[in-house]
Amino acid sequence: MLEVRNLEVVYDDVMLVLRGVSLRVPAGSIVALLGANGAGKTTLLRAISGLLGVHDGEVTKGSVTVDGEPVHHLRPAQIVRRGVSQVMEGRRILGELTVEENLRVGAHTAPRDLAANLDRVYGLFPLLKERRKGIAGYLSGGEQQMLAVGRALMAGPRFLLLDEPSLGLAPALVGQIRDLVVEINAQGTTVLLVEQNATMALSIAAHGYVMETGKVVMDKPAADLLSDEDIREFYLGLGAEGAARSFRAVKHYRRRKRWLS
Amino acid sequence: MKALLESLIRGLGNGSVYALLALGFVIVYKATRVISFAQPSFMIGGAVAVSYLAEVTGFYLAMVLAALLVAAVALGIERVAIRPMVGRPVFVVAIITLGIDVVVRVVVNGFIGLDVRQVGDPWGLSLVEIGGLAVQQRWLAMLAAAALLVGLLFAFFRYTRYGLAMRAAALDQETALAQGVSVGTVFALSWAFAGGLAAIAGTFVGTGQGVDQLTWIIALKALPAIIVGGLDSLGGAVAGGLIVGVVESLVQSYQSDLAPWLGQNFAIVTPYVVMLLVLLVRPYGLFGTREVERV
Numbered sequence: 001m002l003e004v005r006n007l008e009v010v011y012d013d014v015m016l017v018l019r020g021v022s023l024r025v026p027a028g029s030i031v032a033l034l035g036a037n038g039a040g041k042t043t044l045l046r047a048i049s050g051l052l053g054v055h056d057g058e059v060t061k062g063s064v065t066v067d068g069e070p071v072h073h074l075r076p077a078q079i080v081r082r083g084v085s086q087v088m089e090g091r092r093i094l095g096e097l098t099v100e101e102n103l104r105v106g107a108h109t110a111p112r113d114l115a116a117n118l119d120r121v122y123g124l125f126p127l128l129k130e131r132r133k134g135i136a137g138y139l140s141g142g143e144q145q146m147l148a149v150g151r152a153l154m155a156g157p158r159f160l161l162l163d164e165p166s167l168g169l170a171p172a173l174v175g176q177i178r179d180l181v182v183e184i185n186a187q188g189t190t191v192l193l194v195e196q197n198a199t200m201a202l203s204i205a206a207h208g209y210v211m212e213t214g215k216v217v218m219d220k221p222a223a224d225l226l227s228d229e230d231i232r233e234f235y236l237g238l239g240a241e242g243a244a245r246s247f248r249a250v251k252h253y254r255r256r257k258r259w260l261s
Numbered sequence: 262m263k264a265l266l267e268s269l270i271r272g273l274g275n276g277s278v279y280a281l282l283a284l285g286f287v288i289v290y291k292a293t294r295v296i297s298f299a300q301p302s303f304m305i306g307g308a309v310a311v312s313y314l315a316e317v318t319g320f321y322l323a324m325v326l327a328a329l330l331v332a333a334v335a336l337g338i339e340r341v342a343i344r345p346m347v348g349r350p351v352f353v354v355a356i357i358t359l360g361i362d363v364v365v366r367v368v369v370n371g372f373i374g375l376d377v378r379q380v381g382d383p384w385g386l387s388l389v390e391i392g393g394l395a396v397q398q399r400w401l402a403m404l405a406a407a408a409l410l411v412g413l414l415f416a417f418f419r420y421t422r423y424g425l426a427m428r429a430a431a432l433d434q435e436t437a438l439a440q441g442v443s444v445g446t447v448f449a450l451s452w453a454f455a456g457g458l459a460a461i462a463g464t465f466v467g468t469g470q471g472v473d474q475l476t477w478i479i480a481l482k483a484l485p486a487i488i489v490g491g492l493d494s495l496g497g498a499v500a501g502g503l504i505v506g507v508v509e510s511l512v513q514s515y516q517s518d519l520a521p522w523l524g525q526n527f528a529i530v531t532p533y534v535v536m537l538l539v540l541l542v543r544p545y546g547l548f549g550t551r552e553v554e555r556v
């Protein structure tokens with residue numbers, strides 16, 4: 001069980017971005033985390049995986065525990081060793097390295113299982129096997145996303161944190177990503193899935209959380225969320241706060257453009 | 262023709278030494294984005310360590326021990342003086358490395374004394390004949406040692422777990438962290454490599470004529486070498502070192518005949534002239550990444 005309790009996160013010593021977030025990811029499940037741009041989803045994942053420091057952020061209150069043990073003051077390397085791996089927003093492929101080198105970097109904390117994990121990842125992503133000697137930067141966006149997920153799996157994580165894996169991908173590829181998440185979960189990895197694509201995320205998750213400006217505002221079984229009117233309206237873009245929303249839409253558009261290029 | 266080839270070989274020999282020093286600069290730069298000006302002190306420290314150790318262990322073992330010793334010292338300095346500065350402006354950290362250089366050199370100078378110290382190498386200034394050319398043995402030794410070390414380094418970065426981790430951290434620190442790479446370890450390793458390589462370079466600088474309190478200045482020739490090759494390219498460091506060495510040697514051989522009006526000792530400034538010429542054409546060096554231009 002991965003558990004976040006009453007978490008507060010501050011960036012640059014002043015910007016309070018998470019205001020008491022609580023969330024539970026039971027072992028073996030898929031949990032979806034939804035929310036508009038800037039709600040704090042990525043920040044929450046950073047707090048779990050220990051990457052806040054890179055962004056001048058810190059946990060000021062609350063806790064993150066993995067199987068009951070607090071991890072929120074550990075360094076990223078130690079957290080990976082505890083079995084929590086994050087696939088960052090925007091794929092973050094090491095473009096100058098080959099596909100296989102990227103995967104080997106992912107295996108940094110689990111060198112003994114390198115061969116077995118490589119087999120597993122190539123089994124999940126046959127395409128990566130085909131291109132394993134190729135330069136990762138030349139892969140298409142969808143292939144890079146597969147590589148990013150495969151790389152995280154090379155550490156043999158028990159908990160996999162996925163940050164918007166479908167971002168900027170064509171609908172057919174989104175379906176492929178969804179099937180892969182299901183398969184990875186079926187192989188025994190617990191998944192916390194952050195998504196803008198609510199329909200996709202809720203179709204495979206057991207439970208869903210919705211965040212808004214640093215707080216969890218809704219927390220229900222996925223099926224209930226899927227039929228919730230507010231959720232439907234919000235993700236169809238028919239929410240109440242018109243001005244704020246159009247600004248977010250602009251930001252979202254920019255982000256898409258950046259990562260598509 | 263004979264003189265030209267001899268001059269070329271001398272240039273490649275000296276260039277190998279610049280290349281080893283330049284590799285240290287580049288490895289530290291890639292890991293930490295800081296140019297470490299502590300390299301001259303590590304270079305001279307290595308040579309002086311060999312000059313003492315060689316009497317006990319013989320030259321070759323002394324060189325290995327000195328490289329390990331200086332690598333350990335560099336690693337310790339990184340941990341104590343550089344790591345706490347992470348996040349400070351690059352300029353500030355570079356100045357700190359300059360301070361480290363001065364401190365280490367003062368300590369090392371105590372071991373040099375006022376005389377020239379010999380490193381106890383087996384070559385001295387003796388010549389060997391190959392194909393009618395008379396070349397100094399030590400130039401060939403420098404070339405061979407550099408070739409061996411460069412081969413080992415490239416294999417390390419390509420095939421080993423920590424080599425890959427260092428490349429990953431150089432490309433994208435956060436991504437490396439997310440894979441469980443300890444960036445602190447990467448910093449420490451980069452300094453250890455730079456220290457060890459500088460120590461070996463220093464030992465070769467000391468072959469033939471020995472080292473004194475001013476020999477450290479030679480390490481500065483690695484600066485034009487890395488600018489020529491590109492700050493963030495290992496291959497560029499090697500090429501830059503060799504180019505600087507060869508150009509310097511050719512100028513030394515021919516300038517007094519071809520352009521006597523440039524005065525004596527013009528060879529000393531040629532590395533910087535080469536650097537300026539390359540910067541005019543390619544601001545990021547021959548092999549560097551375009552982005553580095555901004556630095």
Ligand SMILES: Nc1ncnc2c1ncn2[C@@H]1O[C@H](COP(=O)(O)OP(=O)(O)OP(=O)(O)O)[C@@H](O)[C@H]1O
Pocket residue numbers: 011012015017035036037038039040041042043044055056089
């Ligand atoms: N490094 C940072 N320094 C300061 N503020 C930050 C930093 N990173 C994010 N923020 C702010 O924190 C808030 C939450 O950002 P976060 O990236 O966690 O949102 P998100 O839910 O992941 O959004 P998106 O869907 O756009 O990825 C935003 O207001 C953002 O501007």
Ligand SMILES: [Mg+2]
Pocket residue numbers: 041042043089163
């Ligand atoms: Mg985000």
